Amino acid sequence: MSRHQAALLGLGLLLIFLLYVGLPGPPKQSSLLWRGPNVTVLTGLTRGNSKIFYREVLPIQQAHRVEVVLLHGKAFSSHTWEQLGTLQLLSERGYRAVAIDLPGFGNSAPSKEVSTEAGRVELLETVLRDLKVQNTVLVSPSLSGSYALPFLMRSHHQLRGFVPIAPTSTRNYAQEQFQAVKTPTLILYGELDHTLARESLQQLRHLPNHSVGKLHNAGHACYLHKPEAFHLALLAFLDHLP
Template identity: 30%
Template sequence: MEPQEKFVEINGAKIHYLELGNGRLVVLHHGARFNAYTWNEVGTISSIAEAGYQAISIDFPGYGKSSSGRFNSLSDFIGDFIDTLKLQKPILLGASMGGEAVLEYAVDHADKIGGLILVGAVGVSSFESKLHNLDGLPVLLIWGKHDSVSPKHNAELLLKYVKTAKYVNIGNQHACYLDDPNGFNAQIKDFLKGL
């Protein structure tokens, strides 16, 4: 099954996303070197759909097929996307830069999300004073064994404040989903089926 390509206008920007499946929503956010199609190429979108969920993979403003627009931050953009599409408690997945943006949104709006999947998220220490807001939410942390971009300390910080977080290693590098897409997608399916 191939995802549908869709566009939505947010704050005057034309935002591109891919959509597949039915059920509870998982919104996927890419890293700085990637775009919405990355999650299709590694099979994550179809894995989420197979788990009985609906996947929405976004091109951040100025990435992929999305125009730049006027947003104060990627975190603000995530909030605007959720509000514009009237998404009900989506589970947010973010890798690297996308993980930082998702985390920044989540610590201030924990009541608006249904869970988090952070993949080698960067900048975690910036939000240390608010990480406890996520405790009680289902959180999956996926890091490459030898991530040189986001050290293991970032995951440990989240585990310290979020007792409901689970930590797993997949692959070696920062973009661990490229090393072992099958293992990566299996962890996500297990996490979603346990919700």
């Protein structure tokens, strides 16, 4: 091969490489976050007026009708439940699990509608309806109590179970209001949380159908400090729901 032919061949290969690099890749599926050997995590936005970002794990084998909706605290988002392994664990046990970003957190935009209790209740009702969640168990740590508790008071008939984890806003309701709620409840808190946990426990004890779980050597975000103990308590509660 002459030098001229070699040069033309080299130029041709260079052009092919540049075209290959410049071509757009296959379209990304925004709904599919990742796929592991046993678990698929989906992400997306609800269809309602207030677009809410969510992460959902498809159960490996649908073994339970209960569906778990995980809210989050002020410093967290739906991603927390993925990092913690909660979504995957629930899936492996046959539960559908959905974690949402509350308005103004994670990938959800702020919303003026949630400035009132009625607005926050309506938002949760819309999210559950859009995602076709039924037989709901609502997990509510810390800040998310401002959503979960008004929902519990107004729409507790829609809930199969309730798992408050030192939630805010318990002082907004009277003893008689708590006593009127028959939803099975697992109250969880960290042993080292000496402020919000004690305050919320004092009010939540008025729920007539409740049990209490204390996670030892854990603070306010007890599910992060003692994830194994948290998961065991949560699964035991879910597995024994009527």
